[in-house]
Structures are given as structure tokens and as C-alpha cells.
Amino acid sequence: MSHAPVDPVALTADLIRCPSVTPEEAGALVLLEQVLADAGFDCTRVDRGVTSNLYARWGKKGANRAFGFNGHTDVVPVGDRAKWTRDPFGAEVVDGWMYGRGATDMKSGVAAFVAAAVDFVRQTPPDGAVVLAITGDEEGDATDGTVALLDWMAANGERMTHCLVGEPTCPETLGDMMKIGRRGSMTAWFTVTGVQGHSAYPHRAKNPLHALVSLMHRLTAEPLDEGTDHFDASTLQITTVDCGNPATNVIPAEARGTVNIRFNDLHSGESLTARLRAEADRVEAETGVKIAMAVQVSGESFVTPPGELSEMVARAVTVETGVTPQLSTSGGTSDARFVKDHCPVVEFGLVGKTMHAVDERVEVEQIRRLKAIYGRILRDYFA
Template structure:
């Protein structure tokens, strides 16, 4: 039997801080290749990725997606054990990536290896593993999906192994995610003396009026599977060191986490409409520059969601809540390829100093993934 906990410790010892591969994908590629998987490196623009398939191309297939890259550890001296030591003590694995998410990758890789070794399925298992989830995410899972499309590789369903449980195993699985869009807003007025405002056009006055309009009322009241959309002003700046000068320009940053009533294009259009009205009133030009990280999506409850939910309840004793909470993940790319859900470990120590995970939890996740494969191919 492949030990997911031991594999987690070995992966942690690979210092794969985005965008460095650190040896993690080489380690996984070797293990999977020896188990009979066809393994391909799918690097794009210097970003490391790994694709592995057991079984015939075109056969009914189950996919796993995850990442081996990690965020920087910060000051190594602040850690109880060195961040890339993979130290195991008293049933706990320590190190950067222990929770997010080398343990998840180890669990689904170990489950897949054991499953095809002991019970070769009538179908295919695909692992799509990226080294670019914690970074820009332009050449990671996106590159893998592009590469797969070019070669007619297909996952029928997919689990993303990100930590999904807030406090205990079996508490929650993700069947969707809110969308996220960031707007950089620039107001261009006319600089002048604060004592003579009639000779200037104050961009801050126009910008704050615009922002006040955005926060005056909720965007919506939520939907069946999503909470209300949320808008946050995260920055306002004009770079003005003088108290008696009306600045020429001012900028703001707004982030919106939105549900399935909206998409990035519709929100951009609404902000541009409001900006145009403020410009007409004040003479201050307001420019809106959007960056859409991903649109909202939902994998509707049905056979696939039920299968995962039933196995999680069977293995943990808890029926997981079907949630769309949290930030973004690479599921936002996978959802354009096939139905996708997220289920992984408890996320208590993600990105923290002294990131760690219980050995038993990693092994339980391996068992859950193995049982899901058994049920899917039964």
C-alpha cells in the first residue's frame, strides 16, 4: 500500500515555492510512471505542470486536480521545525504545504496508484497537477487543460483536492465558487489650489461619490446555493503630500466576490455605466480597468455530487455541507472542462508559520479518494 502520509513528507522536502518545481513533480512522475501511468510534463512559459493518465485515452475517466507549489515560508527561524523538513512527530507532519496542498496531492496520487494496482478499472484515471496555483495561475491548470484539449484528453468528472473542511473531516465539500473581479479605478481631474476650488476639478470628490454609490446598497440578496455578493473597497490613494493642493488624479481598488446572478462582464458594464454618470456630472473622467479572476460556477447536485457526498459521510460519519463559500481555486478553470467538486483536508494551518497536518487525516483522505474511485467505476 502506498502511504499518503509518507509521500506528503517527501513532497514537503521539495522546496517548490511558486514558480520553482523543487523536485515535487519529478517525484510524483516517477511514482506514477512505475505504477503504469503515462506521464507527461506540460511546462508552459517556465511554469511546471504534470499530466498522468492510467488507462486508455477516451475511456470513461475520473480526474484529480491539485498543486504542488507553495507560498513562501517567511522567516525559517519562526518555525518549530524547518519549513521544508517534512518533520513527523507525534502523529503530525510539519512543513510548508502540509495542508495546502501537498497532502491532498499525496492522498489522491496514493489512492490512484493503489486502486489501479489492486483493482484495475474499466476506464481511465487522470491526474492534472500544477506548479502554479499560488502564483498568477496563467500557465498552470489552464495550460494543462489547453494541452489536454489539443490531444483529446478528457476527464468526465474531477475532484480538486484543496482543503475544504473548516474544522473537521466531513464537514464541507465545495460544489461551486463565487466569482472574483478586481477593478482599478482612476479619476482624472484638474489640479489646483485648495483655496480656489472653482479653478480645479477635484478627482477625489468624484471618486468618493462614485464609491459611495457602490456601497450604498447590496448587489443582491443571494441565490439558492450562494450567499449575497460582496463588494469591498481595498484602496484609495492620490499620492498627494500637500494639504493645500487639489490633486490631478486619484485611484481606488475595488474587489467584488459575486454569485451566479452576475459575471465579470456584467459587473464591468454596470461600473462603467455609473462612472459615465459621475463623469457627466463632475467633468472628472473615471476609467475602469477590470481583472476577472474567475466567474461564479456551480456543479448542480446530482449523481456525481451525491457519490462524493455519500462516500464522505460513510468514511467520516458526517454528511458534508454543500458549499460555495471561500475564495477562488483552480476549480474555476476545471469547471469549463467537466463537472468538478472540491474535497480535501481541514484547512486550519494554510499559509501559516508551523503549517502542519495530522497523519491520520491524510490517511483518511486517501481512503475517501480510494472509495470514491471504487464507487465511480463499480
């Protein structure tokens, strides 16, 4: 029985029409499960907490070669709907562009790899397995999304031998960049407690703002590093300083400040936490205030060294687009930070200029080209 190829553009539109703002599933995974089950994939819903996830495998469990795709169907909120020129969940196509929340990040990527996988196993059934790990919790806390899928896989003897995350990776042109790693990310919250007093009698008070300003200056005065072979220099940014003091003649009792650090492979969350604490201790000793610190590490830095996987993906991209992708570790975090503990992982997807923006949109022709790239990667992997 012959099957018509899966249209990734139509599938993208159907997914956009599911208003799956984290953590709402809104029918997106139900739709994908139906498409994949019809093509002979074994599908399992791996829901945890309020998060919906889908695991789909074609081929034998525990196969020696199992190529995986990872992506997400959840999207960020629309924001001010009045500023959109098109329905955020309408998937309208205008002048060759499809509009909608998730059009770029990343329902088009999911549609492209689902379409490529279905056509591949129908046309040329491989000696191995094709795995799709799709989450509904990438834009949120990400605690019950890809992490839950990987936990379930470990408990049930499921595996991927290599994985591609379909996040948007290209800055300007389809094909110009792929990700072989990501910087680490962490946030630190400082609460500085001093002694309140009259601003005319500072000797009777301990000004927490002076201490906080001193601490922030220490943290930003020198660069963390100059970068490494695969990473740009790490960055530390002050994101807020506040004491909530409405009076001009009162030294406040407490002040708060927050910093966000994006770090390379010279550091870890643990080493940077120790560095921040040491600076806070010095300011405490100099000023007599108390500085409490809370830290959240969203992900450690990692790199998949250039090699067989990255070369195969880059080759497929170049053949289909005529563009040679730059191997990069730039940008924010992605679920690749979790997958890297399971198997080698790289990322390749669309141009990401409009992701999370008002009037998020994707060039329709790019969706078709992305499916072609993913299809070539599957053929080359199992050749």
C-alpha cells in the first residue's frame, strides 16, 4: 500500500491551531500520536505532573542504531494579542509566510521531523530504530518534559544512539548555523540586610545598598574569561537591583539584586556559586551587612566535539541548501542540555528571528526544505 508523503506545512498549521501554551497540551500531542501510530510507530504518552509528553519509536526496542529527534510542542504566551496582525493560533499564510505562535519555535521543526520520519520508515524501512521524543514543557521549567522522557526511557530500556534537537539554530539563512553545544546558565539572587536609619545620620545605620552596589561592581569589574576553543567568553549580567524604598531620607534595611550568568566549559554551576559566595563574604566583612544568596543552575555547559554526527548533519544541510553551517555553541539553553547525558546530540533547525515575538512567522518553503534535510540525515545515518 503506497502512502502520499506527509505534508510538513499542513502539519505545522494543524499544530499552530492547537493553543498549547505551557503547560497546556491543547491537542498537539494527540494529533502527532495519531499521525505516528498510523505509520507504525509505537507511541507512549509519558505525562508527569501537569506536563504532557510523547515517546514514539519505529523499529525494535534497544536497537543497535536508534536515531532520535527531540522537540517541543508547547509555546510561550501570545502577549498583547492586539499587537498581532494575524490570529496567533490561526496559521494564516500571507505572501509565503505562515503566522502563529510556535510557527518558528518550534512546531514547524516538529512537523518537519515527524514528516521526514514517517516518510522514511514507509519508503525505506531501516535496520534500526527511529525515535521521536516530544515534550510539552520546554518553554516552562522543563522539569517534567524531556527530563521525564529520558527518565522513562532509562526505566524501560529505551534508547537513542544519537539525537538531533530541532530547535531554530540559524541566525540569518537556513543552513548557516548548527549547535554542537550550549553555554551553561545560572541565576543568583542576593538579599543584603543592613540596619535602617536616617540618611542624615549614616553612622547609626548600615546601608545595604552601598554593600550591594559594591558587590555588583566586584562581580562585573573583570571578565569571567576570554572564551575557549568552542565557546565565546562567559557573561555576567545584572538583571535587577531593588530595595522598594519610597523615601529619600531613609536608609533602607534591605536590598536585593539578581545576576544571570551564561558560562562556558571553563566553569561549572558549582565553581561559579563558590566564586559568587566568596565575593559576597568579602563585602560582608568590609561593610558589616549580611548577604544571603540563592542560586538556580538551569544547565551546565556542554559540547559534542566535532566528529561523525556533526559532519553527517552538516553534509546533509549543505547538500540541501548549498550553505555550510557554522558549528556554534551560542544562544540560550535548550533541551539538548538534558539529552547530552543520554547520547551524543547536536541541534539544527530553522531561522529563529521571529521566535517569541509578536507576529511570529515561518517561511513556508523553509518548512519543506527542513523536512528534506531531516530526511537526508535519516537516509545517511542508516545507509
